[in-house]
Amino acid sequence: MGTRCEGLRDSLSPIAYYEEYSHFRLDCLKIDDNKELSMSANEDLAKERARCDFNVSEITNILDGGIERTKQRKKIESIALSNGKCCDVTPEETLGPKERYENAIRKSCLYTKIVKDQVLTLTGLEVLGSNSSVLRRTADAFFKDISPFLLHLGMFVPTIMGQGTPEQQSYWLPRALDFQIIGTYAQTELGHGTFIRGLETTATYDPDTEEFVIHSPRLTSYKWWAGGLGKTSNYCIVVAQLYTQGKCYGIHPFIVQIRDEDTHMPLPGVRVGEIGPRMGFNTADNGFLGFDHYRIPRNHMLMKNSQVLKDGTYVKVASHSKLTYGTMVFVRVMLVNEVAFNLAKAATIAVRYSAVRRQSEKISGEPEPQIIDYVTQQHKLFVCIATAHALQLSSNWLWKTFSAVLADMRGGNTENLPELHALSSCLKALSTSDSAALIEQCRLACGGHGYMLSSNLPLLYSFVTATRTYEGDYTVLLLQTARFLIKAWEQAESGNPVTPTVSYMEEAVVGNKYKWNGSAEGIIKAAYYVAAGKISSSVTSIRKRMKNGKAFEDAWELTGVQLVAAAEAHCRAVICDVYRKETVRLTANSSPNVKTVMDQLNMLYLSHWALERTGDLLRYTSTTEDDIISCQQRYEELLAAIRPNAVGLVDAFDFPDEILQSTLGAYDGRVYERLMEEALKSPLNAEPVNRSFHQYLKPLMQGKL
Ligand SMILES: CCCCCCCCCCCCCCCCCC(=O)SCCNC(=O)CCNC(=O)[C@H](O)C(C)(C)COP(=O)(O)OP(=O)(O)OC[C@H]1O[C@@H](n2cnc3c(N)ncnc32)[C@H](O)[C@@H]1OP(=O)(O)O
Numbered sequence: 001m002g003t004r005c006e007g008l009r010d011s012l013s014p015i016a017y018y019e020e021y022s023h024f025r026l027d028c029l030k031i032d033d034n035k036e037l038s039m040s041a042n043e044d045l046a047k048e049r050a051r052c053d054f055n056v057s058e059i060t061n062i063l064d065g066g067i068e069r070t071k072q073r074k075k076i077e078s079i080a081l082s083n084g085k086c087c088d089v090t091p092e093e094t095l096g097p098k099e100r101y102e103n104a105i106r107k108s109c110l111y112t113k114i115v116k117d118q119v120l121t122l123t124g125l126e127v128l129g130s131n132s133s134v135l136r137r138t139a140d141a142f143f144k145d146i147s148p149f150l151l152h153l154g155m156f157v158p159t160i161m162g163q164g165t166p167e168q169q170s171y172w173l174p175r176a177l178d179f180q181i182i183g184t185y186a187q188t189e190l191g192h193g194t195f196i197r198g199l200e201t202t203a204t205y206d207p208d209t210e211e212f213v214i215h216s217p218r219l220t221s222y223k224w225w226a227g228g229l230g231k232t233s234n235y236c237i238v239v240a241q242l243y244t245q246g247k248c249y250g251i252h253p254f255i256v257q258i259r260d261e262d263t264h265m266p267l268p269g270v271r272v273g274e275i276g277p278r279m280g281f282n283t284a285d286n287g288f289l290g291f292d293h294y295r296i297p298r299n300h301m302l303m304k305n306s307q308v309l310k311d312g313t314y315v316k317v318a319s320h321s322k323l324t325y326g327t328m329v330f331v332r333v334m335l336v337n338e339v340a341f342n343l344a345k346a347a348t349i350a351v352r353y354s355a356v357r358r359q360s361e362k363i364s365g366e367p368e369p370q371i372i373d374y375v376t377q378q379h380k381l382f383v384c385i386a387t388a389h390a391l392q393l394s395s396n397w398l399w400k401t402f403s404a405v406l407a408d409m410r411g412g413n414t415e416n417l418p419e420l421h422a423l424s425s426c427l428k429a430l431s432t433s434d435s436a437a438l439i440e441q442c443r444l445a446c447g448g449h450g451y452m453l454s455s456n457l458p459l460l461y462s463f464v465t466a467t468r469t470y471e472g473d474y475t476v477l478l479l480q481t482a483r484f485l486i487k488a489w490e491q492a493e494s495g496n497p498v499t500p501t502v503s504y505m506e507e508a509v510v511g512n513k514y515k516w517n518g519s520a521e522g523i524i525k526a527a528y529y530v531a532a533g534k535i536s537s538s539v540t541s542i543r544k545r546m547k548n549g550k551a552f553e554d555a556w557e558l559t560g561v562q563l564v565a566a567a568e569a570h571c572r573a574v575i576c577d578v579y580r581k582e583t584v585r586l587t588a589n590s591s592p593n594v595k596t597v598m599d600q601l602n603m604l605y606l607s608h609w610a611l612e613r614t615g616d617l618l619r620y621t622s623t624t625e626d627d628i629i630s631c632q633q634r635y636e637e638l639l640a641a642i643r644p645n646a647v648g649l650v651d652a653f654d655f656p657d658e659i660l661q662s663t664l665g666a667y668d669g670r671v672y673e674r675l676m677e678e679a680l681k682s683p684l685n686a687e688p689v690n691r692s693f694h695q696y697l698k699p700l701m702q703g704k705l
C-alpha cells in the first residue's frame with residue numbers, strides 16, 4: 001500500500017520480525033511464480049476514468065474551497081508525504097498494544113517535526129483553525145488509527161486560545177505550539193460525561209498560598225477518557241467545580257501539570273494511567289486521572305471568562321454564562337468537517353473496489369458484471385458520495401457562521417450564541433451519525449474484503465462511530481437543539497421575529513399544509529414543513545401533558561422522543577438547504593458537465609431523504625402516493641445518470657494512496673495483489689508451523705492431552 005519506507009527498518013523490533021518472515025512467504029507461498037500477481041493497474045478502473053465526462057480537478061477545487069486552497073493542500077501533503085517515513089512496514093494493527101502505542105508516538109513526533117518546521121512556517125496558525133482539515137488529511141498518512149497528540153492540537157491549544165487571558169495565552173501558547181509541553185482536555189469523569197454541571201472534581205482556592213487545591217473526592221470523580229492522557233501528556237486542562245470563599249461557582253477550566261517535565265514521572269498527588277482496550281482510538285492512550293489535594297498556582301485557572309482574585313473574590317467577566325463551554329462548540333464545528341472527510345475516504349474505497357470487483361451473473365452465461373453495475377450497489381454508494389459533499393459544504397458554511405458569531409462575541413455581543421449552539425449541536429449529531437452509518441454501509445458494500453482491517457473500513461468506522469458519542473452524545477445534543485426550536489416556535493406563534501435558520505416557522509405556524517413539488521427547492525421546503533410539523537406536534541404534546549398536571553420538566557421528558565425527531569428533521573432540512581444553495585453558488589461559473597453532475601448528486605441526496613421520510617411527508621405535507629412514485633422514479637434515473645461518473649467523483653476527493661491506506665481503495669485498483677501482500681505480513685505467517693501445534697494440537701490429536 002502506498003510507498004514503502006525503507007528508512008524505518010531498524011527503528012522497530014517488529015520490523016526485524018517481518019523481514020524474517022518475508023523470506024518465509026516467498027519460499028512457502030511462491031507468490032513470485034504466481035502469474036496472476038501483476039504490477040499493472042486494473043483495467044476496469046482505467047476504463048471508468050476514461051468514461052468520466054467532467055474535469056475531476058474542477059470538483060476537487062470546489063470541495064477544497066478554491067484552486068488556491070487546493071494548491072496549498074497539495075503542497076502541505078507533498079511536504080509530509082515526500083518525507084518518505086510516514087507509513088509502517090508492519091501494519092500497525094498487527095502490533096501488540098505497547099508496541100502500537102510506541103509506534104504511534106514515534107510517528108507523532110516525526111509528523112510534529114514536519115508540521116513545526118515546514119507546515120506552520122508556510123501557513124501560520126491558520127492551519128490549526130479553518131484550514132486544519134489539511135493537517136487531518138496529512139496526518140492520516142502517518143496514522144491508521146489516532147495520534148496520541150490529537151487532543152493537544154484539537155482541544156488543549158484551542159482551550160488556551162478560547163479561555164485564557166492574553167497574558168495566559170502569551171505564556172502557554174508558545175510552549176504548547178512548540179511542543180515543549182503536551183496537553184489534553186480532561187473533562188469527562190467515570191461518573192459523568194453528559195451532565196457536566198454534575199462533575200465532581202473540585203478546585204478549592206486557598207488565599208493563604210494563592211493556590212487551588214485540586215481534589216478527586218471519590219472514584220466517580222476520576223477523569224476518564226481524555227485522549228493522550230494515559231502516557232503522553234505532561235499537562236492537561238482539568239475541568240473542575242470551583243470553590244472560593246466557601247461557595248461553589250460551578251465548573252471552570254484549569255491548566256494542570258501532571259508529569260515532571262524532565263523525567264515524565266507522575267507528580268506527587270497525581271494518579272494517572274491508561275483506561276484499557278477500546279473499540280477504536282487504540283493508539284490514543286485515553287486515560288484516567290485522579291488528584292489527592294494537589295496544588296496549582298492561582299494563575300493556572302484560565303481566566304478569560306471569570307477570575308478569582310488573590311483574596312479569593314470571584315469575578316464574572318463574560319457576558320454569557322456558557323462561554324466556558326466554548327471549546328466544545330469549537331470542536332463540534334470542527335467535527336462536521338472531520339466526519340465529511342472520513343466518509344469521503346470510505347466512499348472512495350468502496351466505489352473504486354466496486355468498479356474492480358466482478359460477481360455473479362446478470363444474465364446466465366454472460367461475463368460477470370462489475371458490482372457497481374447493480375442498481376442496489378449504486379443505491380448503497382452514491383448517497384455516500386452525495387452525503388460527503390453535503391457535509392463538506394455544510395461544514396464550510398457552519399465554520400463561517402461560527403467565525404461570525406465569534407467576531408460578534410469579541411465585541412461583547414452574544415446575541416447569536418444560542419443559535420450557533422443549536423446549529424453546531426444538531427449538525428454535529430447528524431453528521432457524525434450519518435457518517436458512521438454510511439461508512440458501515442460502505443464496508444458492507446465491499447462484502448467479505450470490507451471486513452479486512454487492511455481495507456481500512458473497520459478502522460474508519462470505529463473512529464467515526466465514537467464521534468457520535470464524544471463531544472456531546474447524539475440524543476443529548478439534539479435535545480439541546482430542541483430547546484431552541486421550541487422557544488423559537490413559541491416566538492413565531494406570538495408573532496415575534498425569529499432568527500434566520502428558523503424563519504420557516506413564521507409561515508408554518510399559520511397552519512398551511514405544503515403542496516408537494518418535486519424540484520430541489522420544493523423538496524427542501526417540504527423538509528422544512530416536516531420539521532415544523534414535528535416541532536408543532538411536540539409543542540402540542542408538552543402543553544397537553546402540562547394541562548394534565550405535569551410539571552414542564554416532566555412534560556418535556558415524556559415528549560423526548562418527539563423532540564429528538566423534531567430536531568433531527570430541522571437539521572436535515574438545514575443540511576438540504578445549505579447543500580443546495582452552496583452547490584448552486586459554487587458551480588455558478590463551472591463547466592456545464594461539472595454543474596450537471598454536482599446537480600445530480602444534490603438531487604440524489606434530496607430525493608434519497610424524501611424517500612427515507614415518506615411517512616413524514618404524507619403526514620405533515622399534502623404529498624400524495626403518486627408524488628412518492630415519481631420521486632422514486634427520479635431517484636432511480638439519478639443513479640443511472642451518476643453511474644458513469646462514479647469513479648471520477650471519488651477521484652475528485654483527491655486522496656493519495658498514503659492517506660487512504662486501503663487495499664481495496666488504492667488508485668490503481670490492484671485489489672487482490674494488495675490483499676495478498678498485506679496477508680503475508682500477518683505475524684502468523686512468520687513461521688510455517690506455530691508452536692501451539694506442538695504444545696496443544698499435537699497432544700490433542702494424538703490423545704495425549
Ligand atoms: C495530529 C492531527 C491534528 C489535527 C488538528 C485538528 C483536529 C480537529 C478535530 C478535533 C478532534 C478532537 C477530538 C475530541 C475527542 C473528544 C473530546 C471530548 O469528548 S471532551 C468532552 C465533551 N463533553 C461534552 O460534550 C459534554 C456534553 N454535555 C454538555 O455539553 C452539557 O452538559 C449540555 C449542553 C448537554 C447541558 O449543559 P447545562 O449546563 O446543563 O445546560 P442546560 O441544558 O441546563 O441549558 C441551559 C442553557 O444553556 C444553553 N447552552 C448549553 N450549552 C451551551 C453552549 N455550549 N453554548 C451556548 N449555550 C449553551 C442551553 O441552550 C440552555 O439555554 P436556554 O434554553 O436556557 O436558553
Ligand SMILES: Cc1cc2nc3c(=O)[nH]c(=O)nc-3n(C[C@H](O)[C@H](O)[C@H](O)COP(=O)(O)OP(=O)(O)OC[C@H]3O[C@@H](n4cnc5c(N)ncnc54)[C@H](O)[C@@H]3O)c2cc1C
Pocket residue numbers: 151185186187188191192193194195224225226227281286466469470471472473474475476479
Ligand atoms: C473515543 C472517545 C474519546 C473521548 N475523549 C474525551 C476527551 O478527550 N476528553 C473528555 O473529557 N472526554 C472524552 N470522551 C468522553 C465523551 O465526551 C463522553 O463519553 C460523552 O460526552 C458522553 O458522555 P457519557 O459517556 O457520560 O455518556 P452518558 O451521558 O452516560 O450517556 C449514556 C446514555 O444516556 C443518554 N443520556 C444521558 N443524558 C441524557 C439526557 N439528559 N437525556 C436523554 N438521554 C440522556 C445518552 O443519550 C446515552 O444514550 C471521549 C469518549 C470517547 C468514546
